[in-house]
Amino acid sequence: MVRRNEIFGISIVALLCLLLIAFSQKETTNYRRSPKYQQLIDLEESFRVSNNFTVPTPTIQDVISMQRNLLLSELHDYQFPEGDNLEDYTLFTGGQPVRTIIITTWRSGSTFLGDIINSLPGNYYHYEPLLEYGIMQIRGSPHAETALQTLRRLLNCDYTSLYSYLEYGMSHVYLFTHNTRLWNQCEMYPQYCWNYTFLNEMCRLFPFQSMKTVRLRLWLAESLLEDEDLNVKVILLVRDPRGTLQSRKHRDWCPGEPDCDQPNNLCADMVSDYSAAIQLMKNYPDRFRALRYEDLSLNPEEIVEDLFDFLGLYFHRDVKRFIDSHTRINVGGVSSTFRDSKNAPFHWRMDLNYTEVQYIEENCDEAMKLWGYVRSKNASSMREFNPLTAYDIK
Ligand SMILES: *[C@@H]1O[C@H](CO)[C@@H](O)[C@H](O)[C@H]1NC(C)=O
Ligand SMILES: *[C@@H]1O[C@H](CO)[C@@H](O)[C@H](O)[C@H]1NC(C)=O
Ligand SMILES: *[C@@H]1O[C@H](CO)[C@@H](O)[C@H](O)[C@H]1NC(C)=O
Ligand SMILES: *[C@@H]1O[C@H](CO)[C@@H](O)[C@H](O)[C@H]1NC(C)=O
16 A cells, blocks of 8 residues: 555656656746746645655756756757767767857847847857956956956856856856756756856756857957867847947946946947957858847847858747747836837837937947948937948958
8 A cells, every 4th residue: 555655656746747847848938937837846845745755856967867858858859960960069978069159238139139049949048157247348458368268168168166156146146047948957956056066067968058248348259269169159249329328228237337328438349349340250250240139120030040040050940939929019027028129129219318319429420330320310300210221341
C-alpha cells in the first residue's frame, strides 16, 4: 500500500514537473510568473507537504542537464546552415556560438530590438552588462578597459571573476530578468542564480549569445570586432535625438544627468558614432551594421528578416510571432515593448513643444544631417511632417 502510494506520488510530481516545464517554455517571452504557472508551483508544493513527501533538491549538474533537454526540444525545428548542427554552436561542445551586440544609448528602441532577438529559441541574452556604471557614457579611459573586459568575459561565458557584476545583479535582478531562459531557472533554483559555476555552465549550453548595451560608444567596440575568435557581429542602433530626448524626459533617473538629458552630449556621441560606423563598415562589412529605430518600427518584419540574414540566424516562426504580437497595439507600462510600432518613434512630435524641439535641433544639427533626420519648419507643421530622409555610411 505504502509503495503504491509512493509510486502514485512520484507520478503526480513527475506530471507536475512536466507541466511546469511546458509552462516555462511557453512563458519565455514574459519573465513574470503567470498566475497559472504560480498555481502549478503551489499545487506541487502543497502536494509534497500534505504527503510528507520530500524530493531531493537538484544539484547544479541536474539543472544543467534539464536545461540541455529544454534546449534540444526548443530547437527541434531550428534550421542550422547546411551541414551544421547544434554542437557546432555551443561552447560546452567546443563549438562557436553566434554572438551579437547591439550598441546604442538610452531610450533608442533597444529593449524592443533586444527582445526580438531574444525571442529566437536557444538565445541567451546578456542584457545591459554595464548597468553597474550608472547613468554615464563610456567614451574611453578610465572605464573602457574594465567595461570591455566584462563584455569579453560574458561573451565567452566566463563569470568566474565578475564579482562586481554579480554583486550588482543580486540587488538589481533586472540584470537577469530579460535573459528569460536563464531567469526561468533562477526562479526555480534561486540558490544557484548568482553562482558563477552555475552561470558558466548554463551559458555554455546556448548556441546564440546576444548582448545589448546603452553605455559604450561605438568606436570602442572595434576591439571586440578585431578579436577573430569572438567572431562577434555588431549592430549600431540609432534614433532621432528628438524622440530619444522626449522619451528620456519621462524617466526619473535621467533629468539632471548630463550624459542623459543634454542634447549636445547625445548628439556629439551620434556624430562620433557616425565616424566610427564608416570605419567599421569599411573594415568589417560582414560583421557591422547600422540601423535606425524608425526604419525598424515602420517595417519590422522585413528589417528583422534582413537583419537575421546578416547575423547568420534562422528567421524562426517564434520571432515572427513575437514581432506580430508586439507591433500592433499599445499595452503595458514604461519599458513595455507592446506598442503600435508605427507611431511610437514619432510620439515626440505631439509631446514636445516647438521651443524644446528647436533647442534640440540647434544642438544636433550635424548629427541629424548625418543620420538623415529632417529639421522641423514651424510649430504647426512639426506635428505631422515626415522627419526621415536617407542616410549613407559608405
Ligand atoms: C514526515 O516524515 C518524517 C520522516 O519520515 C517523520 O519524522 C515526520 O514525523 C513526518 N511528519 C509528518 C507531519 O508526518
Ligand atoms: C556554487 O555552488 C556550488 C555547488 O553547490 C558550491 O560548491 C559553491 O560554493 C558555490 N559557489 C559560490 C560562489 O557560492
Ligand atoms: C515648452 O516646454 C518647456 C518644458 O516643458 C516649458 O518650460 C516651456 O514653457 C514650454 N514653452 C512653451 C512656449 O509652451
Ligand atoms: C509651416 O511650414 C509649412 C511647411 O513648410 C508651411 O506650408 C506652412 O505655411 C507654415 N505655417 C506657418 C504658420 O508658417
